[in-house]
Amino acid sequence: MISQFYQKSKGKVMMAVVAFLCLTSYSCKETQDSIVSGDTVVKVNLLGVATPASSNGAKTKAGAASHQQDVQVSSVPFAKGSTLTATLTTDAPANQANGLRAGTSRAAAAASTGTFNLANGVKYAVLVYDSNGDFVSTKEFNAEETNTEIALNAGTYTFIAYSTNETSVPSVEGVGSLSTASLKDISADLMYFKGELEVKPGVTNTLNVTLKHQYSQITTKIFVAEGTIGTIGQIVAPTITPSHASASLTFADNKIVYNGEANQNVAVAFPGFTPGSLVATSTPTLLIHDELLKGATLTFGTLEIGGVVNNNFSFDKLNIVPGQRYNLNLEYKVCTGEVVTSGMNWNFPIYGNPGDGAVIRNFIVNDVFQVGPFNAANGSIISSEITAPAADYGFVFNIYSLDNSFNMNVNGVNIANQELQFEVFEAGLGTAQTIGFTDGTRHGAGGIPQVWAKGMEGNYTTQTNPLIQVNIDQAGYVTVFGRKSADGELLPMKMLDNKPFNNVNWKGGAESNSVKITQRVDNATGIQGFGKGLKKGACKN
Template structure:
């Protein structure tokens, strides 16, 4: 009887132990399930950094890099290297420590099919996991993680050439090498706390790490490019090392330095734009661009732009504009376009074509009228102090406002018996002709040619042409003169200011050209004359 009782107690104990152990196991399994929660990966696109200057005292002219040099006796080159504008600050920490500029960013969508890594580390730097994904719009992969705070890192490539990375080590020790900037490596890092019971979205905005450059050549003011030789930019190092800790770039001492070539979709015409290229410039301040055997008309020579500051990870536009030095008529050299002021770059210059409207200027003010409704009349706070804005065109002091005498001389020399009248239609009319710049029906602007009795056709850029941009006569909205009359500012023979006024319809001989008194509250176009 005792034996039976003892056996019964043993069985009961075993069963109870089994139940307790099973319960603990289930509780442990349930607890493990609860402790894992999903992190949803959402790719928002890729940013390209652009430079802005932290020093507010510096003008936009200081931020952009430019130079003006002669191409030949009749033409000059304006070369500008500028960072593209954008929003949302994304900073390359090492680049900024070496270059006193901040960076903002231009965001673009990631291409469908782009491969990318997601790596997860504890905030202490301890490795947790990594996965490779292929991006498709609307498809958001998930990672299961226990609650806690993690460091998330993503790496992608614009050419789908993902680098080889040994993720499985402390984050501070992870770096990788890239031997070609064209792979366009992108990077993202963010700390995030993963919580149970909420939707954990990781918004990934990748950042292009390498410098991108686009080269543009514009010759609209002087004609078509005949041919262009090899174009390249330097320096471009052969390799770079990227830190996973912060996405910063460093360069091995063994990296070779060379130039990188641009490729073009077209090599003739008036606008030539390269394909974007990526380079490793190593935050240089001695960058250089060379275009070999650049030919326009019968003139062929190289173009060079040196001593450029090129910052890692920034997107640049490199622009070469060929401009006519001026148009020689009436014993004066007139600017090849109307006067403009670039508020972004803080620089004075001329329109690229005679057909284009310039800014509107009140007399004896250095800055143009604002056309936003806040600048009806002249205001020193808006339009600057007294002076001649033509004199501000680089090189400063080269140009000036035309005088009343200059226009009198122009009208005389293009008159029926003038020395600048070719009499190419008849012997009795002046050499002044009203027409649309590219001819009737072309959609270009109306104005008056000087030095010809008809529309000169393909040689239109060789002639002085005053576009009928009109004027703002104490008004904030466009009045009846704009598009129908020419109103240009002059200095007066006896002091003060005068107006050169032109009228006429398409096809008219240019008899409607006269000089009158300028009005203090009117804003005019300006066509400068060379000193």
């Protein structure tokens, strides 16, 4: 009896043990399966791109290196009486977070200020290595992408992120191990991040990524100073030197190895530049160098501003920090005194119906002075002559209101072969439009107001905010600028037949200039403006 009871009890105990072991085994298996399947997720949070908070060697008054706003200024004579001043400043956002880090949302909040954003469509890659340095996973994302999750087992990982500011990313050599992984011979805009993160199950794991520029960038801007007459005529073969051709980066030690000698002349590109512009801005120029560069040189094969041509013109001793972004502004200015003309100020109303003409009083019509009121038919030419004083550096005619066309004869030469007609008329009510903006837009079309529209006029009394500007440099080169909106900037214009404006014989020294303003009557007709020029004067600085 006892034996039977023992046997039954033994059987029940064995069944309980087996059941316990099965449950334990299933639980273990479920946990293992869960880990292997990568149910733990890391969300990549791209905060932006940072630049180093390093000084270029400039000193503060206390003698310490300035880490906030390094500014280098240098002025070089461009021609007799004119200078080109270079100002090099760092292009780092305020409150830029120092260093690169991965971690919690608090770190994200700290790092989210003071970074540049990657443009939409730019790709970056994220690689994952385990605690042994073995490769685990990699993913590529677009900068604007929000679905940036990576499935991983729980554990501690090293994360590598990189981009070359392009729509694709270069492949990694020796990717299988952190000790051998590297990016080879990179000549594009390399940005890099490395950080560790402990990935925990059951929580949101966020990897905050702040990429860091590894190469320097310089954006060059050439512009004519306010109050200086002249435009930019030529920008030929600009380069910055020195630079390496490329570099390689190893993930294990974050070391950059620069390839070849630092003897490369890097071309500076000014896309969209057209002769006769007041401003020319380059795309960022990439410099690849291994330490503070105390002698970068910007050289122009040819640079023409204000009718003055300089060959092999250069700025040297530019101090450049690796990985930093810079703005290099080149301001052209002449040492002058101002001379002015009498004003242009007349406005004649329409008579009859649109297409008939304008009522003219005390003015020259078709070369005959009419006391008026005189009904001048559409197509009549009204004119006024002024004397422009001698101006060594050219002349600017600022027009503050216009209805609706004009031409200008300077010392016997018209600035254009036909009337500069800014208005778009209905069929049969006026002459065809002849001038527009160099980007293909025009007044009276595509949302741009007619040139005479209310609100488009500048202030004739205070001589501010010109609507149209005719610029004649010292060599007689003519350019025309106009506004597209009430508070817009002056933008370059061109004749719609694509013929250039005529060069005129502009006089400096002691000689004055004869200027004749003409307007073709097309309904209401008028103009308000002043002319001013620059003569040689003493430099204040």
